Amino acid sequence: MEFPVNLDVDDLQRGIDFYVNAFGLEVGRRFGEDGIELIGGPAPIYLLAKASGSPAYAAAGITPGEQRHYTRHWTPVHLDVVVENIDAAVERAIAAGATQERPTVTDDWGKLALMVDPFGHGFCLVQFLNRGYDEIAT
Template identity: 30%
Template sequence: MAIATYCLVAVDCPDPAALAEFYAGVLGGEVRRDSDDWYDLYAPGGHRIAFQRAPGHRPPRWPSEDGSQQLHLDLKVPDIDAAQEQVLALGATPLDLDDKDGSRGFRVYADPAGHPFCLVTG
């Protein structure tokens, strides 16, 4: 028997409203404001990501010499080239786009608050 039920992932950031809107642009869904410091994205499929204001937020470094990314999201896409154009237009920053002509199966970006995320194929 499970001890708990998954509820959400909370992401620290300097501007929760803006980051929630970025991910709504990527994933779809509805953004709901709880307070100026907390926004939720209710994504299709019942997934929920929360964005909380973190004063003094420092984004993780990628790649990091110590290997820590803090956390990252893998987002499955049917067409990585089209998805890349769209996330860059929404404000993502490319970190590692060398997918080895598709054999690696992912590309790495940073969201507007600096958190790494991957677009993944297959």
């Protein structure tokens, strides 16, 4: 079983630039004008060009306010990116166009930086310390 990651973006080239520069990914396959595969992480990331204002899902035309937008938005799904040096990773992500939403916090299990990409998608940078999540597992 695989879990490829699909992310909607309103500007495919800007998405490529961000994810390549922020995380060191590389362009894999292209899928016409509207899709790209980024490789180099544990799972491929597929960037899919979807216009701002387009329906977010099939029934979105029925429910007002359910159009795609690329300002900061909340979703119950986000990426955690495990890094070896969170300070350097935060700097690199910000230089590529991310925003850090809160100062980095440290806990027994590790460090966490809450971030948002240029398309409004939240993601976390995680640096494990000690035994990682085993520090808090029951």
